[in-house]
Amino acid sequence: MIIVQREDFEVGIELKRLTEGNNEIGGVCSFIGLVRDSPEKESLEAMTLQHYPGMTEKELNRIDDEAHSRWPLEASLIIHRYGRLQPGEQIVLVATASAHRKAAFEGCEFLIDFLKTRAPFWKKEDYGLVTEWVGSLEADNRATEKWYE
Amino acid sequence: MKILYFAWVRDKIGLDSEEFDLPSEIVTAGEFIEWFKTRGDTYAEVIGASDTVKMAINQEYAGPENAISNEDEVALFPPVTGGKY
Numbered sequence: 001m002i003i004v005q006r007e008d009f010e011v012g013i014e015l016k017r018l019t020e021g022n023n024e025i026g027g028v029c030s031f032i033g034l035v036r037d038s039p040e041k042e043s044l045e046a047m048t049l050q051h052y053p054g055m056t057e058k059e060l061n062r063i064d065d066e067a068h069s070r071w072p073l074e075a076s077l078i079i080h081r082y083g084r085l086q087p088g089e090q091i092v093l094v095a096t097a098s099a100h101r102k103a104a105f106e107g108c109e110f111l112i113d114f115l116k117t118r119a120p121f122w123k124k125e126d127y128g129l130v131t132e133w134v135g136s137l138e139a140d141n142r143a144t145e146k147w148y149e
Numbered sequence: 150m151k152i153l154y155f156a157w158v159r160d161k162i163g164l165d166s167e168e169f170d171l172p173s174e175i176v177t178a179g180e181f182i183e184w185f186k187t188r189g190d191t192y193a194e195v196i197g198a199s200d201t202v203k204m205a206i207n208q209e210y211a212g213p214e215n216a217i218s219n220e221d222e223v224a225l226f227p228p229v230t231g232g233k234y
Contacts (some may be wrong), residue, residue: 123230134230
Protein backbone atom coordinates (compact mmCIF):
# COMPACT_ATOMS: atom_id res chain seq x y z
CA MET A 1 0.00 0.00 0.00
CA ILE A 2 1.17 3.52 -0.85
CA ILE A 3 0.21 6.55 1.24
CA VAL A 4 1.42 10.13 0.69
CA GLN A 5 0.28 12.46 3.45
CA ARG A 6 1.09 15.60 5.40
CA GLU A 7 0.19 14.05 8.77
CA ASP A 8 2.47 12.00 10.99
CA PHE A 9 1.99 8.23 11.32
CA GLU A 10 2.01 5.77 14.21
CA VAL A 11 4.44 2.95 13.37
CA GLY A 12 2.94 0.39 15.77
CA ILE A 13 -0.55 0.81 14.38
CA GLU A 14 0.67 0.68 10.78
CA LEU A 15 2.70 -2.50 11.27
CA LYS A 16 -0.19 -4.20 13.04
CA ARG A 17 -2.51 -3.27 10.18
CA LEU A 18 0.03 -4.59 7.64
CA THR A 19 0.04 -8.12 9.01
CA GLU A 20 -3.52 -8.38 10.28
CA GLY A 21 -5.41 -11.42 8.99
CA ASN A 22 -2.44 -13.00 7.19
CA ASN A 23 -0.93 -15.87 9.17
CA GLU A 24 1.45 -16.77 6.33
CA ILE A 25 3.61 -13.83 7.43
CA GLY A 26 6.58 -14.94 9.50
CA GLY A 27 8.51 -11.67 9.65
CA VAL A 28 8.20 -7.93 9.20
CA CYS A 29 11.03 -5.53 8.42
CA SER A 30 10.60 -1.78 8.70
CA PHE A 31 12.63 1.34 8.02
CA ILE A 32 11.77 4.77 9.39
CA GLY A 33 13.43 7.88 7.96
CA LEU A 34 13.74 10.94 10.21
CA VAL A 35 14.59 14.60 9.61
CA ARG A 36 18.24 14.75 10.61
CA ASP A 37 20.11 17.84 11.74
CA SER A 38 23.48 18.32 9.99
CA PRO A 39 26.32 18.43 12.52
CA GLU A 40 28.63 19.92 9.85
CA LYS A 41 26.37 22.94 9.28
CA GLU A 42 24.52 25.46 11.40
CA SER A 43 21.44 24.16 13.14
CA LEU A 44 18.56 23.01 10.94
CA GLU A 45 15.26 24.67 11.87
CA ALA A 46 13.02 22.73 9.50
CA MET A 47 12.86 20.86 6.21
CA THR A 48 10.10 21.35 3.66
CA LEU A 49 9.26 18.45 1.37
CA GLN A 50 7.65 19.28 -1.93
CA HIS A 51 6.32 16.53 -4.21
CA TYR A 52 4.54 15.99 -7.51
CA PRO A 53 1.03 14.74 -6.62
CA GLY A 54 0.01 11.99 -9.00
CA MET A 55 3.51 11.18 -10.25
CA THR A 56 4.64 10.44 -6.69
CA GLU A 57 1.97 7.77 -6.24
CA LYS A 58 2.70 6.36 -9.72
CA GLU A 59 6.43 6.02 -9.04
CA LEU A 60 5.93 4.55 -5.55
CA ASN A 61 3.48 1.98 -6.96
CA ARG A 62 5.98 1.07 -9.67
CA ILE A 63 8.76 0.59 -7.10
CA ASP A 64 6.42 -1.46 -4.91
CA ASP A 65 5.42 -3.70 -7.86
CA GLU A 66 9.11 -4.22 -8.66
CA ALA A 67 9.84 -5.32 -5.07
CA HIS A 68 6.94 -7.80 -5.19
CA SER A 69 8.25 -9.23 -8.47
CA ARG A 70 11.75 -9.73 -7.00
CA TRP A 71 10.87 -11.13 -3.56
CA PRO A 72 8.02 -13.28 -2.20
CA LEU A 73 6.47 -10.51 -0.13
CA GLU A 74 3.15 -11.11 1.58
CA ALA A 75 2.55 -7.39 2.15
CA SER A 76 4.31 -4.04 1.88
CA LEU A 77 3.70 -0.47 2.94
CA ILE A 78 5.19 2.91 2.04
CA ILE A 79 4.04 6.03 3.90
CA HIS A 80 5.78 9.24 2.81
CA ARG A 81 5.08 12.66 4.30
CA TYR A 82 5.34 16.10 2.69
CA GLY A 83 5.19 19.68 3.99
CA ARG A 84 7.27 21.39 6.66
CA LEU A 85 8.92 19.03 9.15
CA GLN A 86 11.09 19.69 12.20
CA PRO A 87 14.34 17.83 13.02
CA GLY A 88 13.51 14.51 14.65
CA GLU A 89 10.15 14.14 12.88
CA GLN A 90 9.32 11.03 10.87
CA ILE A 91 9.49 11.44 7.08
CA VAL A 92 8.95 7.96 5.71
CA LEU A 93 7.98 4.46 6.73
CA VAL A 94 8.79 1.44 4.58
CA ALA A 95 7.67 -1.99 5.78
CA THR A 96 7.74 -5.41 4.19
CA ALA A 97 6.25 -8.69 5.39
CA SER A 98 7.12 -12.17 4.18
CA ALA A 99 7.14 -15.81 5.27
CA HIS A 100 10.90 -15.70 5.91
CA ARG A 101 13.11 -12.82 7.05
CA LYS A 102 15.48 -12.65 4.06
CA ALA A 103 12.82 -11.44 1.62
CA ALA A 104 11.54 -8.88 4.14
CA PHE A 105 15.04 -7.47 4.84
CA GLU A 106 16.07 -7.29 1.19
CA GLY A 107 12.71 -6.00 -0.04
CA CYS A 108 12.72 -3.24 2.56
CA GLU A 109 16.25 -2.09 1.64
CA PHE A 110 15.39 -2.17 -2.05
CA LEU A 111 12.26 -0.06 -1.50
CA ILE A 112 14.01 2.68 0.45
CA ASP A 113 16.96 2.81 -1.97
CA PHE A 114 14.67 3.14 -4.98
CA LEU A 115 12.31 5.54 -3.30
CA LYS A 116 15.15 7.97 -2.68
CA THR A 117 16.23 8.11 -6.31
CA ARG A 118 12.89 7.66 -8.19
CA ALA A 119 10.06 9.24 -6.19
CA PRO A 120 9.59 12.93 -7.09
CA PHE A 121 10.29 14.57 -3.73
CA TRP A 122 12.43 17.65 -3.22
CA LYS A 123 13.72 18.97 0.07
CA LYS A 124 14.37 22.53 1.11
CA GLU A 125 16.43 23.01 4.26
CA ASP A 126 15.73 26.01 6.47
CA TYR A 127 18.70 27.20 8.55
CA GLY A 128 16.96 30.36 9.73
CA LEU A 129 18.80 33.02 7.71
CA VAL A 130 19.54 30.65 4.82
CA THR A 131 17.25 28.23 2.99
CA GLU A 132 18.50 25.90 0.29
CA TRP A 133 17.28 23.08 -1.93
CA VAL A 134 19.09 19.84 -1.28
CA GLY A 135 20.97 18.44 -4.29
CA SER A 136 20.72 14.77 -5.19
CA LEU A 137 23.26 12.59 -3.47
CA GLU A 138 25.73 10.52 -5.44
CA ALA A 139 25.71 7.95 -2.64
CA ASP A 140 21.95 7.43 -3.10
CA ASN A 141 22.33 6.90 -6.84
CA ARG A 142 25.03 4.30 -6.18
CA ALA A 143 22.78 2.57 -3.62
CA THR A 144 20.14 2.19 -6.34
CA GLU A 145 22.57 1.06 -9.02
CA LYS A 146 23.79 -1.86 -6.94
CA TRP A 147 20.40 -3.58 -7.42
CA TYR A 148 21.12 -3.84 -11.15
CA GLU A 149 24.57 -5.41 -10.74
CA MET B 150 -0.24 22.30 -22.64
CA LYS B 151 0.13 22.43 -18.90
CA ILE B 152 3.65 22.81 -17.48
CA LEU B 153 4.39 22.22 -13.80
CA TYR B 154 7.51 23.42 -11.99
CA PHE B 155 9.03 22.04 -8.81
CA ALA B 156 11.73 22.93 -6.26
CA TRP B 157 14.24 25.62 -7.37
CA VAL B 158 12.78 25.65 -10.90
CA ARG B 159 9.47 26.80 -9.37
CA ASP B 160 11.25 29.46 -7.28
CA LYS B 161 13.20 30.76 -10.28
CA ILE B 162 10.23 30.99 -12.65
CA GLY B 163 8.02 32.22 -9.82
CA LEU B 164 5.02 30.06 -10.76
CA ASP B 165 3.71 26.60 -9.82
CA SER B 166 2.42 25.99 -13.33
CA GLU B 167 1.67 27.62 -16.67
CA GLU B 168 -0.52 26.95 -19.71
CA PHE B 169 1.17 27.20 -23.12
CA ASP B 170 0.08 26.57 -26.69
CA LEU B 171 2.71 24.25 -28.10
CA PRO B 172 3.52 24.95 -31.77
CA SER B 173 2.35 21.97 -33.81
CA GLU B 174 5.78 21.44 -35.42
CA ILE B 175 7.23 20.50 -32.02
CA VAL B 176 6.85 16.75 -31.60
CA THR B 177 9.69 15.63 -29.28
CA ALA B 178 10.77 16.56 -25.76
CA GLY B 179 14.16 17.69 -27.15
CA GLU B 180 12.44 20.13 -29.53
CA PHE B 181 10.23 21.29 -26.68
CA ILE B 182 13.28 22.19 -24.57
CA GLU B 183 14.78 24.23 -27.45
CA TRP B 184 11.46 26.06 -27.87
CA PHE B 185 11.02 26.58 -24.11
CA LYS B 186 14.41 28.32 -23.91
CA THR B 187 13.27 30.98 -26.38
CA ARG B 188 10.40 32.11 -24.12
CA GLY B 189 12.62 34.42 -22.06
CA ASP B 190 15.84 34.83 -20.11
CA THR B 191 14.55 33.06 -17.00
CA TYR B 192 13.46 30.05 -19.06
CA ALA B 193 16.82 29.96 -20.81
CA GLU B 194 18.60 30.06 -17.44
CA VAL B 195 16.53 27.16 -16.12
CA ILE B 196 17.36 25.07 -19.16
CA GLY B 197 20.96 26.33 -19.12
CA ALA B 198 21.40 24.11 -16.09
CA SER B 199 20.04 21.32 -18.28
CA ASP B 200 22.25 18.56 -16.91
CA THR B 201 20.49 19.16 -13.62
CA VAL B 202 16.91 19.76 -14.87
CA LYS B 203 14.76 16.66 -15.40
CA MET B 204 11.53 16.36 -17.30
CA ALA B 205 8.36 14.30 -17.03
CA ILE B 206 5.61 13.93 -19.62
CA ASN B 207 2.23 12.83 -18.24
CA GLN B 208 3.90 11.99 -14.92
CA GLU B 209 6.53 9.67 -16.47
CA TYR B 210 10.27 10.47 -16.62
CA ALA B 211 11.08 11.54 -20.18
CA GLY B 212 14.18 11.95 -22.35
CA PRO B 213 14.79 14.16 -25.43
CA GLU B 214 13.53 11.50 -27.85
CA ASN B 215 10.10 11.10 -26.19
CA ALA B 216 7.01 12.26 -28.09
CA ILE B 217 5.20 15.39 -26.91
CA SER B 218 1.94 17.12 -27.82
CA ASN B 219 -0.20 20.08 -26.74
CA GLU B 220 -2.48 17.77 -24.72
CA ASP B 221 0.36 16.59 -22.46
CA GLU B 222 1.12 17.52 -18.86
CA VAL B 223 4.80 18.39 -18.69
CA ALA B 224 6.89 18.92 -15.56
CA LEU B 225 10.38 20.41 -15.14
CA PHE B 226 12.32 19.81 -11.92
CA PRO B 227 15.76 19.17 -10.42
CA PRO B 228 16.90 15.61 -9.71
CA VAL B 229 14.81 14.15 -6.91
CA THR B 230 16.24 14.06 -3.40
CA GLY B 231 15.48 11.47 -0.84
CA GLY B 232 15.98 12.35 2.79
CA LYS B 233 19.34 12.28 4.49
CA TYR B 234 18.46 9.18 6.45
